[in-house]
Amino acid sequence: MLETIRAAGRIARIDIAKAAGASPATVTAITSELIAAGLIEECADPPLQDAKRGRPRVALKIRGGAHLVAGVKVSHHAASVVITDFEGTEITAREMRLAENRMTPAKLCDEILRSLDEACAAGGLALGDLSGIGIGIAGLVDARRNFVYWSSSLRERNVDLGRMLEARVHCPVFLDNDANLVAKAEHIFGEGRNVDNFIVITVEHGVGMGIVLDGRIYRGVRGCGAEFGHTKVQLEGALCQCGQRGCLEAYVGDYALLREANLNSETDHKDIDSLFAAAGAGEEIAGSILDRAGRMFAMGLANVVNIFDPSLIILSGAQLNYDFLYSDKVIDQMKRWIVQVDAPIPEVKVHGWGDLMWAKGATAYAIEEVSNLTVRELAANAG
Known part of the structure; x- marks a missing residue:
């Protein structure tokens, strides 16, 4: 019921009953508990234009002041933090450069705490004001255990990162793979709404x-x-940062593109912009590297369609500022390699956004998990 209210923004009890398939009496009892716990509040539902004058219908909405949560996106170069209230309204945001790209678990905890402290200070808050912190990090993450098997941000494998952070922030920490949190953000705020x-x-x-x-x-x-x-995508192919060979990332990730370019070109490309500029200027090696990356990416997209048959594919990230991964040529290659049936293929949309939006996905995850914790406490107390 709490998620029904959140999804609607504001909703009357009778409409909650219809959406949840529950009796009005059950809805009244449960929402009374949620009001008593301070999670939701009553508000006047705006009348319909053709409605007769009279007492406005009472609706329910999430109470923004119930909790403050933070979302952190750990990228290769920076930690981005967004702090919101329980409704998801942004209070403050901050981006902080990281001391290193890859570090020990203790050092990464230091950096995450530093970014949270800076964001709290910018918003006139204290770390102790937060009810939960969502963190997105690249790598293999067990979200149920807040455990990192491997991450490109860490020098060690098998790190109980959630426990390490909770010992220092003294509030629940919710860890997940960063791409999962982008998906959550897209589902709530972006191109995946109502999908x-x-x-x-x-x-x-x-x-x-x-x-x-x-x-x-x-x-x-x-x-x-x-x-x-x-x-x-290639048997015994290029070396990936995960330690294996032939991964798609080893042909498409920015580190892989720069590695290939600097091994085979006289030009010393310091960043990805330099490589794209060289390709745009007609440099043959740079152009061939991007062309191969596009073919590999098209192959990967075709595999995704063949396995999942989704209604929509959303492409996101910094490299989507350039069209070599979603050009007509790449999409046409994808179309040729998917299973052919007499039905429309999945729509492919490009939605490039910065790290702060990724962090907002982490806040959405924190809100969801803080809600779950609070509801479980209510249920335990009722029992």
């Missing part, structure tokens, strides 16, 4: 994927599902 089955593919330093099936994030049994970047 129950879609896939988000992120392309930045690495390649990630978030899967939404029947309105829920799919993570796999071990939390290691949806690793699109580590699907194999």
Whole structure:
């Protein structure tokens, strides 16, 4: 019922009963508990234009002041923080450069705490004001355990990162793969609104994927599902940062493109912009590297369509500022490699956004998990 209210923005009790398939008496009892717990509040429902004058219908809405939560996106170069109230209204946001691209677990905790402290200070808040913190990080993450099997941001494997952070922030921490949180953000704020089955593919330093099936994030049994970047596209191929060979990411991620370019070109490309500029200027090696990346990406997209048959694929990330991964040529290659049936193929949309929007997805995750914790406490107290 809490999620029904959140999805609607404001909704009358009778409409909650219809949406939840519950009796009006049950809705009244449960929403009374939620009001008493401070999670929701009553408000006047705006009357319809053709409605007769009279007492306005009472609706329910999430009480924004119930909790404050933070969302953190850990990228290759920066930590981005968004702090919102319980309704998801942004209070403050901050981006902070990281001291290193890859660090020890203790150092990464230091950096995350520093970014949270800076964001809280900017919003006139204290760290102790937060009821929960959502964190998105690249890699293989078991969200149920807040456990990181492997991440390009960490020098060590098998890190109980959630426990380490909770010991220092003294509030619940909710850890997940960053692409999953982009999918959550798209589902709530972006191109995936009102779509129950879609896939988000992120392309930045690495390649990630978030899967939404029947309105829920799919993570796999071990939390290691949806690793699109580590699907194999070449037997014994290029070395991936995960340690294996032939991964899609090893041909599409920005580190892989720069590695290939600097091994085979006299030009010393310091960043991805330099490589794209060289390709635009007609440099043959740069152009061939991007062309191969486009073919590999098209192959990967075709595999995604053949396996999941989603209604929508959303491409997101910094590299989507350039069209070599979603050009007509790439989409045409994808179309040739998918299973042919007499039905429209999934729509492909491009939605490039910055790290702060990724962090907002982490706040949405934190709000969801804080809600779950609070409702479980209510149920336990009622029992």
